[in-house]
Amino acid sequence: MKLLVLVLIAACSPPPKTRPITSDDAPERFEDVASIVMGHLDRFDPAEAVGNGLHEHDGKLPDVSPAALDQAVAQLEKDSTALQNVEATTDRQRLERGVLLQAVREELFKRVDLDVYRKNPISYTQAINLDAYIVRDYAPAFRRAQAVIDLCRGLPGFFTQARANLSSPMPRTWIAIALLRIKGFAEFADKDVRQQFGTVSIPLANQADIDPALDTCKKALLEHASWLEQQQARATDDFALGEQKFLKMLAETQDVVTDLGRLKAIADEDLRRNTKAIEDAAHSIDPRRPVRDVILELADDRPAAGEILDVATQQADAMRRFVVDNRIVTVPSNNVAQVRESPPFQRWNAAFLDGPGVFEDKAMPSFYYISPPDPKWPEAEQRAYIIPRADLLFTTIHEVWPGHFLHHLHRDKLASKILKSKCTYSMSEGWAHYTEEMMFDAGAGGGTMQTKVGMLKEALLRNVRFVATLGLHTGGMTVDQATKLFEDKAFVDPANARQQAVRGTFDPMYLAYTLGKIMIKNLRADWLKRNPGMKLQDFHDTLLSYGCAPLPQIRRGMLGEEAGSPL
Numbered sequence: 001m002k003l004l005v006l007v008l009i010a011a012c013s014p015p016p017k018t019r020p021i022t023s024d025d026a027p028e029r030f031e032d033v034a035s036i037v038m039g040h041l042d043r044f045d046p047a048e049a050v051g052n053g054l055h056e057h058d059g060k061l062p063d064v065s066p067a068a069l070d071q072a073v074a075q076l077e078k079d080s081t082a083l084q085n086v087e088a089t090t091d092r093q094r095l096e097r098g099v100l101l102q103a104v105r106e107e108l109f110k111r112v113d114l115d116v117y118r119k120n121p122i123s124y125t126q127a128i129n130l131d132a133y134i135v136r137d138y139a140p141a142f143r144r145a146q147a148v149i150d151l152c153r154g155l156p157g158f159f160t161q162a163r164a165n166l167s168s169p170m171p172r173t174w175i176a177i178a179l180l181r182i183k184g185f186a187e188f189a190d191k192d193v194r195q196q197f198g199t200v201s202i203p204l205a206n207q208a209d210i211d212p213a214l215d216t217c218k219k220a221l222l223e224h225a226s227w228l229e230q231q232q233a234r235a236t237d238d239f240a241l242g243e244q245k246f247l248k249m250l251a252e253t254q255d256v257v258t259d260l261g262r263l264k265a266i267a268d269e270d271l272r273r274n275t276k277a278i279e280d281a282a283h284s285i286d287p288r289r290p291v292r293d294v295i296l297e298l299a300d301d302r303p304a305a306g307e308i309l310d311v312a313t314q315q316a317d318a319m320r321r322f323v324v325d326n327r328i329v330t331v332p333s334n335n336v337a338q339v340r341e342s343p344p345f346q347r348w349n350a351a352f353l354d355g356p357g358v359f360e361d362k363a364m365p366s367f368y369y370i371s372p373p374d375p376k377w378p379e380a381e382q383r384a385y386i387i388p389r390a391d392l393l394f395t396t397i398h399e400v401w402p403g404h405f406l407h408h409l410h411r412d413k414l415a416s417k418i419l420k421s422k423c424t425y426s427m428s429e430g431w432a433h434y435t436e437e438m439m440f441d442a443g444a445g446g447g448t449m450q451t452k453v454g455m456l457k458e459a460l461l462r463n464v465r466f467v468a469t470l471g472l473h474t475g476g477m478t479v480d481q482a483t484k485l486f487e488d489k490a491f492v493d494p495a496n497a498r499q500q501a502v503r504g505t506f507d508p509m510y511l512a513y514t515l516g517k518i519m520i521k522n523l524r525a526d527w528l529k530r531n532p533g534m535k536l537q538d539f540h541d542t543l544l545s546y547g548c549a550p551l552p553q554i555r556r557g558m559l560g561e562e563a564g565s566p567l
Contacts, residue, residue: 030093033086034418037079037100041107044072047129052421053357055139059150061127061158064117064165073111080104091557095546096418098553102255103422109252113245117165121178121228122506124162128155128185130217131343134196136356136364142204145197149209152189152217159224172235173479173505179228184344186221189214192343239505241473249509254426255550256515258567263511264470266567270514271463271489278456281449295491298453299388305372308386312370313339315393319401322444329402329540332413335366337405342369350387350496351395353404358412358420366408368400377495384493390454393445394436398458402439402540403432410544423548425509430516430551431543433462437517438536457491461500462513464490469504469511479505519551519566527558 027033042049046057062068083101088094110116116123130151133144197210204210241249243260250256282294303311316337324331337353350371356364373382387395397403407428414420436455445451464486471477471485482501486492492500504510524539531538546554555563 028086030086030088030097033082034096034100037083037104038418038421040075040079041103044076044107045127047127047132050129050132051357053138053359053361055143055147058133058143059147059154061151061154064124064158064161066165069111069117069165073108076104076108076111080108092416095549095553095557096416098255099422099547099549100418102253102424102550102553106253109249113248113252117162118167119170120174120506121162121166121170121231122174122181124159125178125181125185127158128181130185130189130193134193135354135367138356138360138362138364141197141200142206145204145206145210148193148197148217149206149213152213152220155217155220156223159220162224163227168231169234169236169238170231171237171239171505172232173239173502175228175232175235176502177506179225182221182225182228184347186218186225187344189217189221237478239472240476241508243474246470246473246508253509254424254512254515255552256426256519256566258565260470260474262567266518267463267466267470267511267514270518271460271467274456274459274463275489278453278460281452281456284449285453292491295453295457298390298450299457299491301389302383302386303389303392305382305386308370308372308392309339309341311389312368312392312396315396316368316400319393319397319439319444322439322442323402323406326442327535327537328439328442329406329537329544330410331402331406332409335363335409337366337368337400339368339370342371347371347374350385351399353399353408355405355408358408359417366405368396368405381495384495388454390445390451391457392454393451394440394455394458397436397439397444398432403435404428407431407544407548411547414545414547416547419547419549424550426512426516426519427548427551427554428516429513430518430520433458433513434517434520442536459514460490461486461492462517464492465500465504466511466514468501469508472501472504473508515567516551519555522566523551523555523558526563530559 027036042052042054042057044062046060046062049057080101083097083104086097088097114120128151130148133147133151137144194211194214197204197207200207247258247260250258278295279291282289282291285298286294316339320331320336323329337355342349342352349369352369353366354369355366370387371385373385375382377385399405411420436458439445440447440452440455445454467489468477468482468485472479472482477485479498479501482504483494483497486497486500487494490497490500520543523543524536527539527542528534528536542558543554546557549557552566555566
């Protein structure tokens with residue numbers, strides 16, 4: 001066994017440099033190449049850099065001019081070559097190189113193969129990070145307000161260039177999601193951000209600039225929304241990646257090399273397993289009634305809209321105690337996540353975790369967001385949107401204890417800047433989804449059949465995502481067909497089923513939940529077999545010591561180069 005966990009935690013930072021390293025220096029040390037590449041990735045995506053706590057990028061928007069887009073691709077190709085050629089002399093450096101190279105490959109796939117800045121309107125919404133400047137007080141209000149001012153002043157030109165770049169027609173679902181986010185940002189800027197900086201007790205030095213900047217921001221957002229609405233008349237259903245690009249996506253973004261037949265077999269097998277399990281659980285509850293009737297009746301146990309945050313808070317407290325008492329995985333700090341209602345522009349997601357950047361200079365809170373139903377919806381639809389109580393328990397496990405939040409705590413303690421900040425979808429969501437079944441098996445929620453149904457509904461939702469994305473992107477499946485699949489196989493109400501199907505058109509990697517879970521379960525079985533006497537907590541602590549690296553790379557680190565396929 002390679003005790004790489006000890007290397008990662010104890011590793012020292014590279015020695016200080018006497019002068020800045022630039023891309024013209026042709027550095028020979030791995031640390032210098034890595035520093036340059038990290039700087040390029042941050043410059044190309046300033047919103048993500050700010051999210052990581054690198055506030056020298058505050059208020060900046062990416063350069064999306066045609067020349068800049070071409071230059072970024074050329075630079076990333078050079079970075080990929082430099083990383084492959086530089087010598088990595090330690091296990092830690094080899095892992096860091098693999099993680100950083102995967103990040104570069106993913107960015108290239110997004111820019112070249114998907115051509116997102118010319119084809120996908122959602123890509124431009126990801127650069128607008130107004131919430132970063134008001135959610136946490138990482139700096140004095142003046143500095144955070146200036147970031148808002150700078151961002152808002154840059155938005156008109158940014159969106160003008162976006163409209164010049166984007167080719168019409170575009171997929172209708174992509175336009176719809178971009179519109180939802182753009183309009184949400186406009187409301188957020190006009191209300192939340194304005195209120196945040198309009199209620200300071202002592203006027204800021206740049207106070208007079210805030211309202212005009214927010215007016216500019218709102219106008220630019222609404223103008224762009226109007227343009228997107230005009231594109232709806234010509235919108236298409238041409239969103240599918242196709243088999244070749246879908247498989248390349250897995251390789252370039254997750255380091256998973258496989259074929260479509262194997263993916264379909266994995267998806268179908270796990271769907272069958274969980275379908276049988278939920279049927280058995282429903283029959284145990286009431287053998288005389290149809291399975292669907294039993295499950296829908298259990299789903300009717302929902303908190304009131306005004307109570308769900310309190311229920312989620314109680315669940316989070318209970319699950320933290322369960323993790324500690326049952327030695328599920330080490331809890332490295334006393335930090336907890338605060339439960340809050342999600343901001344308007346992010347309410348396409350029912351629940352999610354928002355943690356502070358890994359490079360923040362001071363301790364700041366994490367937020368477990370839960371989205372309320374839209375009050376404009378019909379009453380029955382609003383009720384259906386509220387997460388059932390048993391389902392909410394496993395959402396809380398997924399997002400907080402011991403899912404994303406605990407994963408974040410483990411990443412925070414790593415010495416490596418690369419491992420702290422770079423993350424792959426299938427490790428992040430795979431870990432969080434894996435914890436749901438693992439926690440139920442350990443006894444979370446009392447181990448009742450009612451609780452098991454809640455866990456299995458979450459699993460079936462992710463199973464159907466796997467099946468749906470394969471169908472949507474490689475099998476000619478329509479959004480309507482995918483919606484029906486979610487209703488029939490995952491017991492999802494029509495409105496949520498539609499939302500899930502639409503997500504698959506712009507988030508084809510949302511098979512990562514089940515795919516990552518299966519890779520982790522396979523790794524657990526193999527690692528525990530090779531390491532007799534080790535406990536579940538040992539496996540979890542070792543796994544999380546790799547941060548959020550691609551799971552195939554983690555597997556090689558934990559089992560050796562002859563580890564075999566993660567699938």
